Amino acid sequence: MGDVVATIKLMPESPEVDLENIKKNIEDSMPENAELHKIEEEPIAFGLVALNVIVVVGDAEGGTEAVEENLSKINDVGNVEVTDIRRLM
Amino acid sequence: MAKKKEHMNLAFIGHVDHGKSTLVGHLLLQAGAIAEQQLADGENKFRFVMDKLGEERERGVTIDLAHAKFDSPKYEFTIVDCPGHRDFVKNMITGASQADAAVLVVAIDDGVMPQTKEHIFLSRTLGINQIIIGVNKMDLVNYDEGKFNELKKEVGDLIKTVGYKPNDVHFIPLSAFEGDNISTNSDNTPWYKGPALVKALDEFTAPEKPTKLPLRVPIQDVYSITGVGTVPVGRIETGIMKKADNVIFEPAGVTGEVKSIEMHHEMLDSAEPGDNVGFNVRGVGKNDIRRGDVAGHPDSPPSVAKEFTAQIVVLQHPGVITIGYTPVFHCHTAQVACTFLELVNKMNPATGQVEEENPDFLKTGNAAIVKVKPTKPMVIEKIKDIPHMGRFAIRDMGQTVAAGMCIDLVPAK
Ligand SMILES: Nc1nc2c(ncn2[C@@H]2O[C@H](COP(=O)(O)OP(=O)(O)O)[C@@H](O)[C@H]2O)c(=O)[nH]1
Ligand SMILES: [Mg+2]
Numbered sequence: 001m002g003d004v005v006a007t008i009k010l011m012p013e014s015p016e017v018d019l020e021n022i023k024k025n026i027e028d029s030m031p032e033n034a035e036l037h038k039i040e041e042e043p044i045a046f047g048l049v050a051l052n053v054i055v056v057v058g059d060a061e062g063g064t065e066a067v068e069e070n071l072s073k074i075n076d077v078g079n080v081e082v083t084d085i086r087r088l089m
Numbered sequence: 090m091a092k093k094k095e096h097m098n099l100a101f102i103g104h105v106d107h108g109k110s111t112l113v114g115h116l117l118l119q120a121g122a123i124a125e126q127q128l129a130d131g132e133n134k135f136r137f138v139m140d141k142l143g144e145e146r147e148r149g150v151t152i153d154l155a156h157a158k159f160d161s162p163k164y165e166f167t168i169v170d171c172p173g174h175r176d177f178v179k180n181m182i183t184g185a186s187q188a189d190a191a192v193l194v195v196a197i198d199d200g201v202m203p204q205t206k207e208h209i210f211l212s213r214t215l216g217i218n219q220i221i222i223g224v225n226k227m228d229l230v231n232y233d234e235g236k237f238n239e240l241k242k243e244v245g246d247l248i249k250t251v252g253y254k255p256n257d258v259h260f261i262p263l264s265a266f267e268g269d270n271i272s273t274n275s276d277n278t279p280w281y282k283g284p285a286l287v288k289a290l291d292e293f294t295a296p297e298k299p300t301k302l303p304l305r306v307p308i309q310d311v312y313s314i315t316g317v318g319t320v321p322v323g324r325i326e327t328g329i330m331k332k333a334d335n336v337i338f339e340p341a342g343v344t345g346e347v348k349s350i351e352m353h354h355e356m357l358d359s360a361e362p363g364d365n366v367g368f369n370v371r372g373v374g375k376n377d378i379r380r381g382d383v384a385g386h387p388d389s390p391p392s393v394a395k396e397f398t399a400q401i402v403v404l405q406h407p408g409v410i411t412i413g414y415t416p417v418f419h420c421h422t423a424q425v426a427c428t429f430l431e432l433v434n435k436m437n438p439a440t441g442q443v444e445e446e447n448p449d450f451l452k453t454g455n456a457a458i459v460k461v462k463p464t465k466p467m468v469i470e471k472i473k474d475i476p477h478m479g480r481f482a483i484r485d486m487g488q489t490v491a492a493g494m495c496i497d498l499v500p501a502k
Contacts (some may be wrong), residue, residue: 045367
């Protein structure tokens with residue numbers, strides 16, 4: 001079994017949310033099988049800024065499901081979408 | 090000044106352990122992407138290097154490697170080594186990074202395996218029309234031409250069933266270990282007259298942006314922004330959206346005028362396929378539209394399906410699929426439960442031939458044509474009209490049970 005690196009895009013609830021606070025909550029919300037690599041800000045439009053969360057999970061049952069679920073529960077996070085997945089060598 | 094190379098996303102697919110990672114590693118190595126690891130005597134030190142990498146590399150290095158680019162003489166490739174587990178299929182279908190071409194790796198000692206078949210079906214479903222077959226581990230059979238030809242015939246028959254033309258596809262004898270036929274033709278296979286892998290990659294055609302297809306923007310989110318108004322956010326899949334265009338959102342059925350478009354916080358006069366945009370629409374309230382709706386132009390509006398016919402492949406299902414089954418279909422940004430109305434026929438995935446008309450049930454491994462009915466209005470397009478909007482993953486009980494594409498539909502209006 002290998003590892004998979006996923007890029008998960010978090011959209012904020014509004015342009016006014018506290019991104020630093022969301023980032024902190026992301027760190028705290030990682031399930032056991034996932035390893036947070038980094039978080040990048042992506043400006044979208046009209047003041048909205050998305051967060052791209054790069055995580056490593058096993059190439060195994062469940063995929064990114066648990067991470068997606070935890071991330072979507074974070075305050076001020078609108079929706080959560082996996083935009084890229086690929087295996088690590 | 091050198092012209093910027095065109096870019097392609099290249100997927101590596103195939104049964105587990107057939108050598109995808111090793112082959113990707115080799116390509117990156119030759120492209121200098123694993124620069125700090127010096128290779129003293131050429132390619133056959135590869136095994137040693139991979140082992141070393143395995144011991145010493147840090148997570149950050151591996152992650153960067155996974156996103157590394159590889160230059161062939163003609164193109165810049167981003168290589169995607171596809172996850173093996175089926176639970177990632179949903180992400181491959183609804184996610185953003187669409188592969189433009191694929192290398193299917195089949196090991197000569199193992200031959201065609203279940204995942205080989207599944208990946209061939211999936212790559213078609215994912216809209217990958219260009220493919221190369223890498224027959225790997227040739228070193229294990231002493232580079233035997235007869236064994237290569239046997240496997241070539243078998244894989245050729247298989248890809249023909251999903252519409253690839255074996256005569257137009259390169260079958261390349263490889264050893265990802267020894268580096269045979271990767272960048273240059275190998276002395277170990279004097280009988281092979283085709284191109285080495287890197288040369289074959291250059292024969293791919295770079296995808297054109299689907300700007301001529303009708304406008305389709307699946308909505309990811311809708312905001313009401315102070316001082317601006319209603320702002321849907323989404324990625325342009327096909328067509329072009331311009332400022333001052335009238336747009337219709339389906340299945341909501343509401344129309345409005347595009348007042349402004351932004352991407353990366355910059356104003357755009359028009360947006361094209363691949364652009365992640367927010368656009369301000371006048372005449373539409375935040376609560377009139379929602380995630381899963383699709384914006385288009387009123388003269389060629391998104392298709393709302395009352396029923397549709399789909400070609401599916403069942404990836405994993407603990408029991409059987411029968412008429413009445415109602416799992417959730419994930420299609421673009423929409424998630425809609427759909428009921429199986431009719432099992433039209435079942436195909437043998439190895440031959441593509443119809444095995445049974447109106448079967449009583451479908452199970453793991455089956456490919457089939459089915460008719461389904463969304464439990465609420467849903468936008469989907471025929472794969473041959475707008476391929477980007479015709480694919481879906483079927484999820485149930487926390488698993489991706491099947492993947493498929495829409496081949497026909499009954500419009501709701
Ligand atoms: N003999 C031989 N072994 C290979 C070759 N390519 C890969 N392997 C071995 O096959 C196994 C699986 O390779 P890997 O690249 O991880 O396969 P993947 O699961 O498809 O990514 C490993 O032990 C590799 O060292 C090859 O060309 N020849
Ligand atoms: Mg591997």
